[in-house]
Amino acid sequence: MPDTSELTNFRRSVRDFVLTQLPDDIRDSIRRGQQLSRERTIAWHEILAANAYLVPHWPREWGGQGWSVSQQLAFDEEMCVHDAPELNSVTFDMIGPVLVRYGSDAQRTRFLPAIASGRQWWCQGYSEPNAGSDLASLATRAERRGDHYVVSGSKIWTSYAQYADWMFCLVRTDAQTKPQEGISFLLVDMKSPGITVRPIVGIHGWVVFNEVFLDSVEVPVANLVGEENRGWGIAKSLLEFERLKLARVGENKRRRARARAVALERVLGGRRIADEPWFRTRFAELDMRLAALEANAGRFIARAQAGETIGAEVSMLKLRGSQLIQLWEELIVDALGEDALPLDPVVLDGGCTAQGLDAITGTASSRRFLSRGYTIAGGSSEIQHNILAKQVLGL
Amino acid sequence: MTDMTLDQDQRMLVDSARRYVERAYDTAVRERSIAHDAGCSPETWSAFAEMGWLAMAVPEAAGGLGAQTLDLCLLAEEMGRGAVNEPWVASGVLAASLLADAATPAVTDEWTGSLMDGSRRIAFVPSQPGLEVRKEGNSLSLRGSSGLVLGGARAEAWLVQADAGEGLAALVMVDARATGVDVRNCAMYDGRHAARLRFHGAAVTLVREDASASIDGLVAKSRQRATLAHCAETVGAMQRAYEITLEYLKTRRQFGRAVASNQVVQHRLVDLLVEIEEARALTQAAARMFDDVHAEDRASGRMIAAAAAYVSKAARQSWKECVQLHGAIGMTQEYELGQFVRRLAAAASLYGGESTNLERLASLSLDHEEASA
Numbered sequence: 001m002p003d004t005s006e007l008t009n010f011r012r013s014v015r016d017f018v019l020t021q022l023p024d025d026i027r028d029s030i031r032r033g034q035q036l037s038r039e040r041t042i043a044w045h046e047i048l049a050a051n052a053y054l055v056p057h058w059p060r061e062w063g064g065q066g067w068s069v070s071q072q073l074a075f076d077e078e079m080c081v082h083d084a085p086e087l088n089s090v091t092f093d094m095i096g097p098v099l100v101r102y103g104s105d106a107q108r109t110r111f112l113p114a115i116a117s118g119r120q121w122w123c124q125g126y127s128e129p130n131a132g133s134d135l136a137s138l139a140t141r142a143e144r145r146g147d148h149y150v151v152s153g154s155k156i157w158t159s160y161a162q163y164a165d166w167m168f169c170l171v172r173t174d175a176q177t178k179p180q181e182g183i184s185f186l187l188v189d190m191k192s193p194g195i196t197v198r199p200i201v202g203i204h205g206w207v208v209f210n211e212v213f214l215d216s217v218e219v220p221v222a223n224l225v226g227e228e229n230r231g232w233g234i235a236k237s238l239l240e241f242e243r244l245k246l247a248r249v250g251e252n253k254r255r256r257a258r259a260r261a262v263a264l265e266r267v268l269g270g271r272r273i274a275d276e277p278w279f280r281t282r283f284a285e286l287d288m289r290l291a292a293l294e295a296n297a298g299r300f301i302a303r304a305q306a307g308e309t310i311g312a313e314v315s316m317l318k319l320r321g322s323q324l325i326q327l328w329e330e331l332i333v334d335a336l337g338e339d340a341l342p343l344d345p346v347v348l349d350g351g352c353t354a355q356g357l358d359a360i361t362g363t364a365s366s367r368r369f370l371s372r373g374y375t376i377a378g379g380s381s382e383i384q385h386n387i388l389a390k391q392v393l394g395l
Numbered sequence: 396m397t398d399m400t401l402d403q404d405q406r407m408l409v410d411s412a413r414r415y416v417e418r419a420y421d422t423a424v425r426e427r428s429i430a431h432d433a434g435c436s437p438e439t440w441s442a443f444a445e446m447g448w449l450a451m452a453v454p455e456a457a458g459g460l461g462a463q464t465l466d467l468c469l470l471a472e473e474m475g476r477g478a479v480n481e482p483w484v485a486s487g488v489l490a491a492s493l494l495a496d497a498a499t500p501a502v503t504d505e506w507t508g509s510l511m512d513g514s515r516r517i518a519f520v521p522s523q524p525g526l527e528v529r530k531e532g533n534s535l536s537l538r539g540s541s542g543l544v545l546g547g548a549r550a551e552a553w554l555v556q557a558d559a560g561e562g563l564a565a566l567v568m569v570d571a572r573a574t575g576v577d578v579r580n581c582a583m584y585d586g587r588h589a590a591r592l593r594f595h596g597a598a599v600t601l602v603r604e605d606a607s608a609s610i611d612g613l614v615a616k617s618r619q620r621a622t623l624a625h626c627a628e629t630v631g632a633m634q635r636a637y638e639i640t641l642e643y644l645k646t647r648r649q650f651g652r653a654v655a656s657n658q659v660v661q662h663r664l665v666d667l668l669v670e671i672e673e674a675r676a677l678t679q680a681a682a683r684m685f686d687d688v689h690a691e692d693r694a695s696g697r698m699i700a701a702a703a704a705y706v707s708k709a710a711r712q713s714w715k716e717c718v719q720l721h722g723a724i725g726m727t728q729e730y731e732l733g734q735f736v737r738r739l740a741a742a743a744s745l746y747g748g749e750s751t752n753l754e755r756l757a758s759l760s761l762d763h764e765e766a767s768a
Contacts, residue, residue: 260760260761260765263761264761274761274762280753280754280757280758280761281750281753281754281757283757283760283761284704284753284754284756284757284760285704285753287697287701287756287757287760288700288701288704288705288708288753288756289705291677291680291697291698291701291702291705292673292674292676292677292701292705293673294680295673295676295677295679295680295681296672296673296676296677298676298680299400299676299679302399302400303399303400306399308399313672316668316669316672316673319669320669320673382662385661385662385665385666386658386661388665388668388669389658389661389662389664389665392665392668393641393661393664393665393668395645395655395656395661395664
C-alpha cells in the first residue's frame with residue numbers, strides 16, 4: 001500500500017522524534033549491534049513514555065494513542081530503521097494487552113501504569129525443558145493453599161529473565177483433564193523466595209536465555225489472570241496480538257542497510273565488496289524478497305485497516321520475515337569474510353566506541369548466531385508450516 | 396473472498412473477467428487459438444474488444460479507457476488463470492500503449508480506433524544492433540533484423556524502435572504487406588506465436604523521431620507496464636497450476652491415504668502458497684507505485700525489477716514443484732496441468748527473467764545514493 005500523505009507526515013514526525021531524542025550512545029550501540037544493559041534500555045523507555053510513545057498501541061484509557069494499524073506499524077518501522085532499540089515485546093505487546101483484556105480491575109490498576117512508565121520489566125515463563133513447541137505438555141505445578149498457589153517446576157529459554165521484575169507464567173493447576181484444560185495464567189514476582197535464575201550463555205556469547213527454577217514459590221491467588229484452568233485460551237489469544245508485526249519489515253530494513261554499508265566500505269583485493277558479482281546477486285535476491293515481504297505485509301495491513309478479521313494465513317509473514325533476517329545476517333558475515341572471526345566480549349557488551357565498518361565487524365558473527373532464534377521462537381517455522389497447511393489449505 | 400484492497404470497480408473487473416474466462420474460454424477455444432498461425436483467434440480478439448479490454452491500455456486522450464496499471468494487472472491475472480493464449484500483453488498493452496504515447500494525432504487517428512475495435516493488431520519490435528532507419532530520397536526505409544517479436548506473427552503491422560543516426564532514434568510503423576520484409580513466424584512451446592523479422596529497405600511510416608534517450612524513455616515506460624501485466628498474468632497461471640495440484644493431491648491416494656496427508660508434501664505446498672501470495676502482493680504494490688509516481692522514479696524502478704525477478708523465480712519454482720508433486724502424470728501433454736507448466740516455464744524467460752532483473756535491482760540499490768523514504 002503506498003503511504004497516504006497523512007501517513008507520510010506521521011512518519012516524518014516519528015522520524016524527527018527518533019533522530020533528535022534518541023541518545024547518541026544508545027544509537028551508536030544499536031548500530032554496532034551491541035546488547036543494551038537494563039539501565040540504558042529503561043532510560044530510553046522513560047524518554048518514550050514522557051512523549052506518550054511507549055505504549056501507543058494500548059487503549060487510550062491506559063495511555064494509548066488510538067493510532068490506526070498503519071500508523072502503529074509505520075511507527076515501529078521508523079524507530080527500527082533509525083536505530084532505536086527494539087522494545088521488549090513480552091512487556092509491551094504481550095502482558096500489557098493481556099491485562100487490558102483479561103486482567104481484573106485490581107491487576108490493571110496495579111500493573112498497567114507501572115508498565116507504561118517504562119520502569120517495570122517482564123519475562124515470559126512458557127517453555128520448559130520438556131515443553132517447547134508442544135507447549136501444552138508443560139509440567140510446572142501450582143497447588144492452591146488458601147489465598148496462595150504454591151508453584152514448583154522450571155522454565156527455560158526465558159529471555160531477559162535476569163532483568164525482569166515480573167514473570168507471567170503458564171502453570172498446571174489440574175493434571176487430571178486434557179493437557180490444554182488444566183493450565184492457568186499466573187503473574188509471579190521475580191523477587192519471591194524460591195526463585196533461582198540461571199543464565200544460559202548462547203553460541204553468540206550473550207546471555208539472552210535463562211533457566212528459571214521455581215521451588216515452592218508462593219503466588220497470591222490475586223495474581224491469577226482470568227479463571228483457573230483457562231490459561232491456555234489466554235496464551236493462545238496472546239499469540240494473536242501484534243501478529244502483523246511479525247513480518248519484521250523494519251528489522252529487515254535495518255539489516256539491509258547494514259549489509260549495504262559493509263559492502264560499500266569494505267575493500268578486498270582492491271575491489272569493493274559492492275562490486276563483487278556474488279555479493280550483488282545475493283544482495284539483490286534478499287532485496288527482492290524484502291520488497292515482496294513488505295508488499296505482502298501491506299496487503300494484510302490494508303485488510304486489518306478495513307476492519308477485516310485476519311486469519312491463520314498471517315503466519316506466512318512470520319515465516320518469511322524471520323527467514324529473511326537470518327539471510328541478511330549471513331550476508332553481512334560473508335561480506336566481512338575473515339574479519340568477522342575475532343570475538344571480543346568487551347565489544348559485545350558495549351565497551352567499543354568504533355564507528356563505521358569496524359563498529360559492525362565486532363558483533364556481526366554474534367548477531368548472525370542470535371538470529372537463528374527467529375525461526376525457533378514464537379512458533380518455529382515448522383509449526384508455522386503446519387498451521388498454514390491445516391488452517392489455510394485445509395489439509 | 397472479497398479482496399478489501401480493491402475498490403468496487405476493480406472487483407467488478409475481476410469478476411467479469413473471471414466469468415468470461417471460465418465460461419467462454421474452454422479447451423476448444425484455447426486449442427483453436429494455439430492452432431491459428433497468429434496464436435490469436437479472431438473471434439476471441441473481437442470478444443476482447445467488445446469487453447473494452449483492447450482499449451484499457453490506451454490513454455483517454457487517444458480515445459481509450461486509460462486504465463490504471465493495477466487494473467491491467469487484475470485483468471492479466473484472470474487471463475493467466477485461464478491460460479488465455481491471445482497476445483494481450485504483447486499487443487494490447489505493450490504495443491498499443493507505446494503507439495498511443497508516441498504518435499502524433501494523425502497516426503493515432505489512423506490506428507487506435509482499429510486497434511481498440513480489434514480489427515487490426517500490432518506488435519512491438521525493440522531496437523537491436525544494426526536495426527536502422529534511414530532517409531532514402533523522400534521516404535524512410537528500414538534495415539536490419541529483429542529478435543523474437545512477441546505477438547508478431549500475423550500482426551497487421553509492427554511498431555519498430557530503430558536507430559536513426561546522429562544520436563537519434565525513431566519509432567516507425569511497418570505494414571505487414573510492405574515489400575522488403577522477410578517474416579519467419581514461429582510457434583513457441585507455450586502455445587503462443589512470435590515472429591522474427593528481417594528488413595531490407597522496407598518502407599515505413601514515421602511515428603516519432605527524437606533523441607535516443609527520449610525514445611528509450613518512452614519505450615521503457617510502456618515496457619514497465621507490460622512487465623507488470625506479464626507478472627500478473629504469470630501469477631494467475633501459478634495460482635491455477637497450484638489449485639490443480641492441491642486438488643490432485645487431496646484426491647490421489649497412495650499407501651492407503653491421500654498424498655496431501657504427508658507432512659513433507661504439506662510443507663512444500665505451503666511454501667508454494669506463500670510464494671504465489673508474495674508474487675501477487677509485490678506485483679500489485681509495484682503497479683500501484685508505478686501509477687502513483689513516474690517511470691523515471693528509482694523507487695518504482697526498484698519495485699518493478701523486484702517484481703519481475705520474483706515472479707520469474709516463483710514461476711520456475713511453481714512449475715517444477717507442481718510436476719514433482721504430481722508425479723509422472725504431471726509430465727503429460729494431455730493432462731490439464733501441462734499447459735500451465737509450459738506457460739510458466741516460458742514466462743520465467745520473458746521480460747528479462749530473474750537474472751537480468753536482479754542485476755538491475757542490485758544496480759539501483761548499490762550504485763546510487765539511497766534517499767530516505
